[in-house]
Amino acid sequence: MSHYLLFYHFIWATKNRQPWIIPELESQLFNSIRSKVSGLDGRVLAVNACRDHVHLVASVPPSIPPSISLSNFIGQVKGTSSLRINESGLLRVIFNWQEEYGVFSLDETSLSACIFYTEKQKEHHANPLEIRKDWE
Numbered sequence: 001m002s003h004y005l006l007f008y009h010f011i012w013a014t015k016n017r018q019p020w021i022i023p024e025l026e027s028q029l030f031n032s033i034r035s036k037v038s039g040l041d042g043r044v045l046a047v048n049a050c051r052d053h054v055h056l057v058a059s060v061p062p063s064i065p066p067s068i069s070l071s072n073f074i075g076q077v078k079g080t081s082s083l084r085i086n087e088s089g090l091l092r093v094i095f096n097w098q099e100e101y102g103v104f105s106l107d108e109t110s111l112s113a114c115i116f117y118t119e120k121q122k123e124h125h126a127n128p129l130e131i132r133k134d135w136e
Contacts, residue, residue, distance in 0.1 A: 007045070009114050010056040010074055012101035018093075019051035025090050029054075032084040036077045040068060045111070046118040055118040057106070074101050 014020050021029065026049060033056060034044045041061035048055050060073055078097045085095040106114055 005108075006060050006062055007106040007108070007111050007114075008058055008060060008070065009104045009106055009118070010058065010077075010101060011053060011103075012074070012078060013053040013098045015096035015098055017052045017098075020091060020093065020095055021049045021051050021054070022090070025085060025088070028088055028090070029081055029085060032081040033077055036080040040073055040076060042073065046115040048118050048121040050121055055121055057111070057115050057118050070103055074103065 029049065030047050033047050033054070037044050037056075037058050043059045044056065045059065046055070046057040056077070060070065061067060078101070082095050082097055085091065
């Protein structure tokens, strides 16, 4: 029997890179992402955001044949999270994500560095050269 575990680093941005991810919204956003990933049988290893984008490190449920494509997986995560943000009423605009996203596959040797990088996003964007020394 084959066994495999797949790790991915997803990155996506708000529509037109608008700075809509305010501190008051983060807890609800992260909970929504965690809940949807879990509902899709995935596992969140790290999630963080800056004002205009999100980083998610997650395992996607492995199965043969695959039960869900990466585009379907992240589409559902993005869709559910934007719906929850709009339902919250915390913003005076209609919240949307850009259609595009980035995804990078990870092996177990690079996983901890990627989790560290994701957890330190605010520090990274405040002072990108300092955090990079710790990450590399």
